[in-house]
Amino acid sequence: MTDSDIADPGLAQAGVRRVDWADRAMPVLRAIRERFAVERPLDGLRIAACMHVTTETANLLRTLQAGGAEVAVAASNPLSTQDDTAAALAVSYGVSVFARSGVDMDTYYRHIHAALDLAPHLVVDDGCDLVNILHTERLDLLPGVLGGCEETTTGVLRLHQMAREDALRFPVVAVNDTATKRLFDNRYGTGQSTLDGVIRATNTLLAGKTVVIAGFGYCGRGLAERARGFGAHVVVTEIDPVKALDALLQGFRVETMDEAARHGDVFLTATGNRDVVNTAHFAVMKDGAILANSGHFDVEVDVRGLAGLAVDVQRVRPHADEYLLEDGRRLVLLCEGRLVNLAAAEGHPAAVMDMSFADQALTCAWLAATHEGLAPGVHQVPDHIDAEVARLKLASMAVDIDALTPDQADYLSSWRSGS
Known part of the structure; x- marks a missing residue:
């Protein structure tokens, strides 16, 4: 078992079964995980995440691992942790997990600090608490952070406020704002x-x-x-x-x-x-x-x-x-x-988180490759990532769509054709 703080390691096998169940409804993320295992776009990188520790999140973290990353996660809400999923991540999947359902606020923040002890190169946040602590209490880690992702409306609002005050010290991608996340997940x-x-x-x-x-x-x-x-x-x-x-x-x-x-x-x-x-x-x-x-x-x-x-x-x-x-x-x-x-429930269905977490995984890989050209601030997910996730989702549902003919593409790109 990894260095973790979880409720009960004995829940790991039950958690694995639930993670596998969710994985069946996440074909896009699964395809990306298989690609990452070959391409290794995150080799040598450390990723700290502050997220709801659910079965769907577990499959995202497995995908980041497949890409070569070392991963630590803390819960982004004191009540949202699925203790069997946390156990599965720590015992069976090699993720450092700092999450127990029903913790008090002191423990909640202690867990975020524990995840940050990994000294991350990339961060994946859900609500901006992890980024906030990096900028207020863990300033020593900032020079090593290459970039991050944020997947909530609340978190993106906080990031824009930080950027307006010139407080944000590294690039963060607003995954929440991409269409395949916002239109479906939200x-x-x-x-x-x-x-x-x-x-x-x-x-x-x-x-x-x-x-x-x-x-x-x-x-x-x-x-x-x-x-x-x-x-x-x-x-x-x-x-x-x-x-x-x-x-x-x-x-x-x-x-x-x-x-x-x-x-x-x-x-x-x-x-x-x-x-x-x-x-x-x-x-x-x-x-x-x-x-x-x-x-x-x-x-x-x-x-x-x-x-x-x-x-x-x-x-x-x-x-x-x-x-x-x-x-x-x-x-x-x-x-x-x-x-x-x-x-009180289990969060979003796995089928919709499939797209959101596919956005997260591909954005992490994109950040790893392009961070040197990105200024500190809030950035949007590149359009090609959004389109790729949508294409993969349609393919998994056996749905075909039309493509532009050369004449149509030329017509749309020219201003010379009149009425």
């Missing part, structure tokens, strides 16, 4: 897995209920589409007029949170911002309203504010805490305000 993955988490945590019937979704980016759009599919009445809240108009023209009701708080049954946040659902909203909510978050950090629902209003808190189901308010109303908070799809 939309279809988040939509399905978040509602899966809500249903597992509460066993509530969504049909006929009013589901309020804060944020209509790609994640919020996926949530709204899936909730409507379950028969829910969907209300969207937004601060962006263009996104609000988009939601309205797609047939969703658009309201302020102040309005929606009065009649919503289930509240789902996906904004990347804090205090989106706050004490003013708790004061007018229905008895029994359910609060859940699908954003990266546990700040979108004002958990401390809710606790301050409560006269009693009871855990009524494994991932559901019921807050009793002074007037007798009960509000149900799922997963302590953390990512409901990873704490």
